[in-house]
Amino acid sequence: MSRAALVLGAREAAGVPAAVLAAGYLGFGALAAGHGLPLSLVVASTLAIWALPGQLILVEMNTLGAPLVAIVLTVALSSARFLPMTLVLVPLMRDARHRGWHYYVAAQLLALTGWTMAMARFPGIERAQRLAWFYGFAVVCLAASAAATAAGYLIADLLTPLAKTGLVFMAPMYYLLILVGGVRQRTAALALACGAFAGPLAYLVSPQWSVLVGGFAGGTLAYLLQRQRRLRG
């Protein structure tokens, strides 16, 4: 494991990515405080789930008094994206010098920010250094987010409902910008567009299954479209 690559990844995270993630998790922490959950639990949710949409579902459905099975199923289905995300990222980090368990640790550290950034940065990083870069990047993101969750929880009373809404709105804005701004390849852009249509459409049919079904349908459509264009030359 290269120390230089680890530090490089950490330094690349310790700026705008960590700051924006922190703003989003500040909003989550403040929101969760309003639902009457203890601080330790709210921070633990950031560390254990490490996916903001799933965490929001957990907190909100719990307050609504939904049955345990329904909550776990909804969170699980909303997290389905981690399967294709790890399937794509791990082969790019694989190197004979790494022990196998590293990929299972990296998979837990994976989130949207680290994934998008890694997809953009990996072509410029030597294969053997990628895992270390990713560790550095993801750990800084996770630490900043956990700290921000606690901070948001503690300052919740100082925030007006309006300010909380503004903070919560930061997360989707951040995702929107890193996707629209970070995607360079044509195929990926096509997949984003197809997914952006298919996701909400699938949600109208079945909210729970929308991420899985919409992503599968939209992604397959994008793949077929680009394949047809490529074959035609």
Add this chain to the structure above:
Amino acid sequence: MAEFWVLLALCGLATYAWRALGARLSSGIDAESEVFAWISCVAYAMIAGLIARMLVMPTGALAETTLVERALGSVAALGAYFRLTRHNLLAGVFAGAAAVWLMKLHL
């Protein structure tokens, strides 16, 4: 609260199951293959679908904003990111949130 810890552990495990499955299955995938191209399309589409749904049909706290407010907030974020600054994420995100906040404050 013990109940909530169990719930959290189950939700964490459910999320990790996808991650671990991906790590497990990835050993058989060649980054140059067609299967890889298809899976990356599905990954991008799932993420885009989730975010589009959050913006078009939000639940919870975000549902307290109107569709117009979220649309204008997104335009402000994209404008600040692409036009006003040279791809500054922080500026874009804050512009989006500030736009929604101002609209809520004055309308």
